[in-house]
Amino acid sequence: MALGVNIWSPPTAEAAHDYYQFSVENPVEKILDLYASEENGGVLNSDNKAKEITGRIVEAIQNRASFSMIRMGDGEGNCLFDFDQYPTLKSYILDRISYMHFGEGSIVPAHDEEFLRMMIQAIDSSDVIGVPERDAVAKGFKTVDDDLDVRAVVGNRTAALKVAARVGLQTTASAWTNRQLLPHYEEILTGRDAVGVISSHPKLGDLMKKRFGIGKVVEHLIPRQAVFLKTSDRKDSGHFPDVFRDIVDSISPTPGMPYLVSGGLLAKHYCHVIKSRGGVAIDAGSVPEIWLNIPNRGLSQDFLDRWKLV
Known part of the structure; x- marks a missing residue:
């Protein structure tokens, strides 16, 4: 062996x-x-x-308080x-x-x-x-x-x-709380004046705005994780340090503004920055891919069909 x-x-x-x-x-x-x-x-x-955490997130948003998950x-x-x-x-x-x-x-x-x-x-x-x-x-x-x-x-x-x-x-x-929150994102996001999103999917913001009736979606686009690319396309993405520094500089939430963060390892620091600047950070992981019906991370098509927004 x-x-x-x-x-x-x-x-x-x-x-x-x-x-x-x-x-x-x-x-x-x-x-x-x-x-x-x-x-x-x-x-x-x-x-x-998930239910308890949803309540705490919603409370933070309503109270215009900072929060990080x-x-x-x-x-x-x-x-x-x-x-x-x-x-x-x-x-x-x-x-x-x-x-x-x-x-x-x-x-x-x-x-x-x-x-x-x-x-x-x-x-x-x-x-x-x-x-x-x-x-x-x-x-x-x-x-x-x-x-x-x-x-x-x-x-x-x-x-x-x-x-x-x-x-x-x-x-x-x-650690799968991001997926366990899938039945609850509607409660968290619906009707919010503004929501921030950090992801590698340029179509996500418009989709969320329409689906949840959000006033404005502030998008920060980052390179996709290499593991989700074809082997021939895997090369230094430039996410760290260059894009990372720019994203950190651009994060500017209003008090209690929710942010969905899908950024792999760097999502943790993005969440820290969002909270330190008064926002509500949610480490969303694979949720954008699920909403966009993008197969990866071993998720079944039945699971994607249940939760996709497209």
């Missing part, structure tokens, strides 16, 4: 050795005990809290990986997540401290944090070595570890 041999771009022998050492130091019991259950008082809860999944966990005693594992996962997001493997490793800082800042300033679901984390410990996606499982475990270490008054929920 070879670690990750059935997965795209498996780790080197050195990175695999680091992974096994990381797993010894962070065994299944340690990670799963971070989650609240009848057996322990863990600080994480990855349940579906972010999601810390495997990719964000990769950026939070600051265990420098495992250098080859760190290099491996940062290179992979960088290529997946930006089409170039060197971007995140070259700016690893900045990405780490942005993730921590987003956690600390958030009101709701989506975390990897407990069952998904447990599954990663049961997967046979040949089929193990080392980048993803290390990311999930690290996300759980780092959020648990920093969570205070924030509500924790599922």
